[in-house]
Amino acid sequence: MTAAPQVTRHRNRGETLNLAADVLVIGGGPSGAWAAIAATEAGARVILVDKGYLGTSGATAPSNTGTWFVPPGDARRAAIDRRLALTHGLADPRWAHRTLDTAWEKLHTLADWGYPFPDDETGKPYLANLRGPDYMHFMRRRVRRAGVKILDHHPALELLSVGDAVAGAAGVDRQRNRPWRIGAGAVVMATGGCAFGERILGATGLTGDGYLMAAEAGAVMSGMELSAQYAFTPQPSALNKGLPFRWASFSREDGTPIDTAGKDRHVEIAKALQEGPVFARYDKASSELRTWLRQGQPNCFLPLDRMGIDPFSERWPVTLRCEGTVRGVGGIKLAGNDCSTGVAGLYAAGDAASRERLTGAITGGGGPNASWAIASGSWAGRAAAAFAAQIAGRVDDRAVASLGGVGLRTDTAAEGSDDAAEFVAAVRAEMLPLERNFFRRGETLRQSLTRLDAVWGELRRRSPGGSIAALKLREAAAMTATGRWAYASALARTESRGMHRRLDVSSADPALVCSFEAAGLAQVRVTRGEIRPEVPAR
Amino acid sequence: MIEILSSGRCIACDICVKACPANVFDPMPNAPPAIARQADCQTCFLCEIYCPTDALYVAPNAEGPSVIVEAEVEAAGLFGSYARALGWRRGKPGGADKDPTFRLRAASR
Numbered sequence: 001m002t003a004a005p006q007v008t009r010h011r012n013r014g015e016t017l018n019l020a021a022d023v024l025v026i027g028g029g030p031s032g033a034w035a036a037i038a039a040t041e042a043g044a045r046v047i048l049v050d051k052g053y054l055g056t057s058g059a060t061a062p063s064n065t066g067t068w069f070v071p072p073g074d075a076r077r078a079a080i081d082r083r084l085a086l087t088h089g090l091a092d093p094r095w096a097h098r099t100l101d102t103a104w105e106k107l108h109t110l111a112d113w114g115y116p117f118p119d120d121e122t123g124k125p126y127l128a129n130l131r132g133p134d135y136m137h138f139m140r141r142r143v144r145r146a147g148v149k150i151l152d153h154h155p156a157l158e159l160l161s162v163g164d165a166v167a168g169a170a171g172v173d174r175q176r177n178r179p180w181r182i183g184a185g186a187v188v189m190a191t192g193g194c195a196f197g198e199r200i201l202g203a204t205g206l207t208g209d210g211y212l213m214a215a216e217a218g219a220v221m222s223g224m225e226l227s228a229q230y231a232f233t234p235q236p237s238a239l240n241k242g243l244p245f246r247w248a249s250f251s252r253e254d255g256t257p258i259d260t261a262g263k264d265r266h267v268e269i270a271k272a273l274q275e276g277p278v279f280a281r282y283d284k285a286s287s288e289l290r291t292w293l294r295q296g297q298p299n300c301f302l303p304l305d306r307m308g309i310d311p312f313s314e315r316w317p318v319t320l321r322c323e324g325t326v327r328g329v330g331g332i333k334l335a336g337n338d339c340s341t342g343v344a345g346l347y348a349a350g351d352a353a354s355r356e357r358l359t360g361a362i363t364g365g366g367g368p369n370a371s372w373a374i375a376s377g378s379w380a381g382r383a384a385a386a387f388a389a390q391i392a393g394r395v396d397d398r399a400v401a402s403l404g405g406v407g408l409r410t411d412t413a414a415e416g417s418d419d420a421a422e423f424v425a426a427v428r429a430e431m432l433p434l435e436r437n438f439f440r441r442g443e444t445l446r447q448s449l450t451r452l453d454a455v456w457g458e459l460r461r462r463s464p465g466g467s468i469a470a471l472k473l474r475e476a477a478a479m480t481a482t483g484r485w486a487y488a489s490a491l492a493r494t495e496s497r498g499m500h501r502r503l504d505v506s507s508a509d510p511a512l513v514c515s516f517e518a519a520g521l522a523q524v525r526v527t528r529g530e531i532r533p534e535v536p537a538r
Numbered sequence: 539m540i541e542i543l544s545s546g547r548c549i550a551c552d553i554c555v556k557a558c559p560a561n562v563f564d565p566m567p568n569a570p571p572a573i574a575r576q577a578d579c580q581t582c583f584l585c586e587i588y589c590p591t592d593a594l595y596v597a598p599n600a601e602g603p604s605v606i607v608e609a610e611v612e613a614a615g616l617f618g619s620y621a622r623a624l625g626w627r628r629g630k631p632g633g634a635d636k637d638p639t640f641r642l643r644a645a646s647r
Binding site for chain 2: 051052053055056057058061062064066115116117118119120121126128129131133134135137138152153174175199200201202203204205234236237238243246289292293294295296297298299301302303304305306307
């Protein structure tokens, strides 16, 4: 493989931009950035395409995120034990160890590179927190310095294959309305999770595109029933950030306090929201904490400040917004430690991958997911580079097939409007309501699944007029597919476990300490996956 | 959602066109960009901090458009208020080294 980070460029297919690389990374959030860097470090020529802009895309850039960062040794073993006890039996301590190990190393690398970590009270750099805008601005510079070619606003629409192996992707430069096609020895899917069109930070790009593309290549999803994470959000903003709510009290419209002491606050507030408006106030924060909250979480105060509300003394309406698989758990099933997917040449990282083995049946938000993005991105990038090395030099002249179906190609005559907004509205109606997704029942799951299947059927009959319309249809299709996998898996898991709350089967079934895998697009099939290793209860 | 692009403050550098993850803006010849796809805005406020002249204002309502005019934003001193709170200046990062969030994480345990 040539170490020089050169990319070949052809413009011989009409308007299409044709490029080739050893490794193509799809997605420019943290996992994509770390994957791109790891692949170049392994000697690969790398292109990174992002639907938006590497630096602002994804759920991390608009946020301030903790990392799961624990020193090796007894402290780490204890942290893993504490965490495992919360994961309802679905996590695997080996993956926690691996993630912590790699995140520990890479966060120190980030410090060595000069990322401006703050000093803690002992004067030592505090590496367990990353301020999103600064972190991703910094990562963009590191990715560029590594020699990666970054193509912003170049959403991928479909994967390409050679035989059984993934061999690149095709998409559209949405600002120039120009198709692109990139041949690659291996592809890292780092497209993030799916927020089902909810108004949360990062959701505009997080439509599950990578799940759809990977499924078309034969990949399987895992843990999709764990897609019912919701976040407290000041209404009507998009600020789904939980940290300040640590110091919140909640009340009903008439001022009656909502008692959440000793209970699952999300559940109590979800119940109250089904009965009427709920209000919050950060009145449990001391004056010292209020100063730190404002300094440390300025984005959380922007909406309230701009609405003219003092969030510490006044009550303001709060809601729960669905975070889908972003701070849920499900995603592309990983086949190996290297983030391979079982499809040759295809790797998955970050929220595009299932995080079940790390986080079990609870959210990985607030630390584990950030460390997972760093670790899984690094593993996937390195493994993709090694895979691509086997076919180095032959990337350009392979005959590739296009794998995209729905929204791109149709076998029936096009009919009806190709306005994707109506399909997105239909998905939102099934996936966002508390009474359908947060609280589940077999009956409502079946109803929603039937309707989502119908949406899928409609989408299959649409063929778009152009590449931009195709992007919107593909996003709608990816959200629909993700919803179908989520609810089909939720029906199969006939119990309640972690964020999967079934009102009709409210307890956990000891026989279901296993994953559920969802596959297929025309027909969704759900099967039981691996049984988790026994975890000592502490 | 994005509501205001101040043509008085804007220098037509088109950084927002590039930096917006939702592709909300369109570049215009010899003029400030247009807010072309407001409904796609995810209300993340990041365009504000990438703008080198604090010419953008994002209203807190993520569910639909708001009624607000530039003079109100100017009078309330809201242009660039998120950037100032973070410590970003002229579209460039700053202030992460002063982030006291570690104190919050310690206090929340």
